[in-house]
Structures are given as C-alpha cells and as structure tokens.
Amino acid sequence: MPDKLATIAFDADDTLWENEEFFRITQDRFAELLADFTEADHLAERLLAAERRNLGHYGFGIKGFVLSMIETAIEVTEERVPAAVISELIAAGQEMLHHPIHLLDGVEETVGALAETHKILLVTKGDLLDQERKLAQSGLGELFDGVEVVSAKTPEVYRTLFARHGVAPERAMMVGNSVKSDVLPPIEVGAWGVHVPHNITWAIEHAEAPEGHPRYRSLASLRDLPELIGSL
Incomplete structure (x- = not known):
C-alpha cells in the first residue's frame, strides 16, 4: 500500500x-455564572444556537466560542448580565488560549x-x-x-x-x-x-x-x- x-x-x-474537553469545562463554568438567570439545559441550547449562527462570522475556535458565550449571556439575561460575568468569560477564554497541549x-x-x-x-x-x-x-x-x-x-x-x-x-x-x-x-x-x-x-x-x-x-x-x- x-x-x-x-x-x-x-x-x-x-x-x-485534547480540545473539546476544555470547551466543556469552560461551558460548565458558563452555566455556573448564569445559574441565577436560566436553567443549564436551556443555556446550553441557546449557546449552541449562537455558535451555529456565528460560525459564518467568527469561524471555528476559542475566540468565536467566547463571543458566542457573551452574546448568549446578554440574551438570556435580557441585557442585565453583570460586567463581572463578562470579565470572567473573557478570562476563561484567555485561559483556554494558554492551556498546555x-x-x-x-x-x-x-x-x-x-x-x-x-x-x-x-x-x-x-x-x-x-x-x-x-x-x-x-x-x-x-x-x-x-x-x-x-x-x-x-x-x-x-x-x-x-x-x-x-x-x-x-x-x-x-x-x-x-x-x-x-x-x-x-x-x-x-x-x-x-x-x-x-x-x-x-x-x-x-x-x-x-x-x-x-x-x-x-x-x-x-x-x-x-x-x-x-x-x-
């Protein structure tokens, strides 16, 4: 051959x-941060919908994932998401970008x-x-x-x-x-x-x-x- x-x-x-494992860990953290606003299952559905919608804008990868999390957080909280939560999502994305292989x-x-x-x-x-x-x-x-x-x-x-x-x-x-x-x-x-x-x-x-x-x-x-x- x-x-x-x-x-x-x-x-x-x-x-x-490994890659998707770190996305799941960050998504779990995302659910914890927004637990006071919506159920985890509903949040996961909204995030997946945002990711599908944004692929044509941001492509694949961590940066697009973080932007989709921020967009979803704004949507599910009806624009009431605290700035501290947005900061934590950005920090989580930066941590993913520096994670060892x-x-x-x-x-x-x-x-x-x-x-x-x-x-x-x-x-x-x-x-x-x-x-x-x-x-x-x-x-x-x-x-x-x-x-x-x-x-x-x-x-x-x-x-x-x-x-x-x-x-x-x-x-x-x-x-x-x-x-x-x-x-x-x-x-x-x-x-x-x-x-x-x-x-x-x-x-x-x-x-x-x-x-x-x-x-x-x-x-x-x-x-x-x-x-x-x-x-x-």
Missing part, C-alpha cells in the same frame, strides 16, 4: 491532542512512524494563531510536510489542498475524529476517510458514518492506523 497511498492528512483537535494516546509514535513512509499533512479548522501555538507546543511540527488551517472542511477545500500538495485524491487519506469534517468530504472527492472517535464530540460535528463505503474505515485508536494502512 505505501506505493499507492502517498499522503496521509491528520486533523488536529481531538485527533492529535495534551497529546492523545499513540499520536507521537504513530505520526512519527508514518512520516517515514508517507507525505504527512495537518489539516485543521480554527483560529490560525491558536492552531500555530498548539502545533508548536505539541512537538510534532517537524513531522508534517505541510500544514493547512482552513475555515471549513468541504469537498472543494480538500480537492484544492490535495492539488496544491501534488497528490491525487485517490492516493490520499484523511484521518480525524469528525465524520462530518474528516470523513465525508474527503470520501466525496475520492480520498480515504478514517474515523478515530473521541470521547467528546461537539454537537455541530455530528453526522452519520458512511457504513459500507469502500473508502471508509473506523478505528478505536490512532495506534491502529499503520496496521490499517498495511492491510488496504
């Missing part, structure tokens, strides 16, 4: 390192091994500065032949970036924790889509897996990826 599969692209957040199990060994036999790309959504910071802190930067921070993961985005890196889609594989972003679009353009589930998945990233598709695979751990590649 190495002479056929030329390029392996990896998602970053919740594929290589926690690599997931088997990442360093797996990416390192595959980098010796394939062209390796990082393809991630999110804020450019934050993703650059996380990659630098991860210690994985030198393993990647290319890094793509994109505003969305659509079929056209994958088609364009594969072309930019000189690989035909059928000789490329995308590996990530989101079926919606890391599996379905690559498969649509002819690449492989490999799902490595994370224990927490953002609601906006949920999608049905393409069970039975010849270019779809699901793995329990990233450690299983080299064996999968060898068996294709």
Whole structure:
C-alpha cells in the first residue's frame, strides 16, 4: 500500500491532542455564572444556537466560542448580565488560549512512524494563531510536510489542498475524529476517510458514518492506523 497511498492528512483537535474537553469545562463554568438567570439545559441550547449562527462570522475556535458565550449571556439575561460575568468569560477564554497541549494516546509514535513512509499533512479548522501555538507546543511540527488551517472542511477545500500538495485524491487519506469534517468530504472527492472517535464530540460535528463505503474505515485508536494502512 505505501506505493499507492502517498499522503496521509491528520486533523488536529481531538485527533492529535485534547480540545473539546476544555470547551466543556469552560461551558460548565458558563452555566455556573448564569445559574441565577436560566436553567443549564436551556443555556446550553441557546449557546449552541449562537455558535451555529456565528460560525459564518467568527469561524471555528476559542475566540468565536467566547463571543458566542457573551452574546448568549446578554440574551438570556435580557441585557442585565453583570460586567463581572463578562470579565470572567473573557478570562476563561484567555485561559483556554494558554492551556498546555495534551497529546492523545499513540499520536507521537504513530505520526512519527508514518512520516517515514508517507507525505504527512495537518489539516485543521480554527483560529490560525491558536492552531500555530498548539502545533508548536505539541512537538510534532517537524513531522508534517505541510500544514493547512482552513475555515471549513468541504469537498472543494480538500480537492484544492490535495492539488496544491501534488497528490491525487485517490492516493490520499484523511484521518480525524469528525465524520462530518474528516470523513465525508474527503470520501466525496475520492480520498480515504478514517474515523478515530473521541470521547467528546461537539454537537455541530455530528453526522452519520458512511457504513459500507469502500473508502471508509473506523478505528478505536490512532495506534491502529499503520496496521490499517498495511492491510488496504
């Protein structure tokens, strides 16, 4: 297979390192701060609606998340949210932006091994500065032949970036924790889509897996990826 599969692209957040866990911790704090104004379940629904609404304005990442929390706080309190609460939300976002990187199990060994036999790309959504910071802190930067921070993961985005890196889609594989972003679009353009589930998945990233598709695979751990590649 190495002479056929030329390029392996990896998602970053919740594929290589922890991410959604820190959003959930901050969202729990958000609920505590607004407990006197609304029920936690209702607040979560309003926040998710704000995040969906704001993706086109702020994109993916911590900064957009913080702005959506502030917007939601203003809405649910009918503009009565105390300035101290807004300050705490901003501080929580700044803490997230400085949180140390926690690599997931088997990442360093797996990416390192595959980098010796394939062209390796990082393809991630999110804020450019934050993703650059996380990659630098991860210690994985030198393993990647290319890094793509994109505003969305659509079929056209994958088609364009594969072309930019000189690989035909059928000789490329995308590996990530989101079926919606890391599996379905690559498969649509002819690449492989490999799902490595994370224990927490953002609601906006949920999608049905393409069970039975010849270019779809699901793995329990990233450690299983080299064996999968060898068996294709």
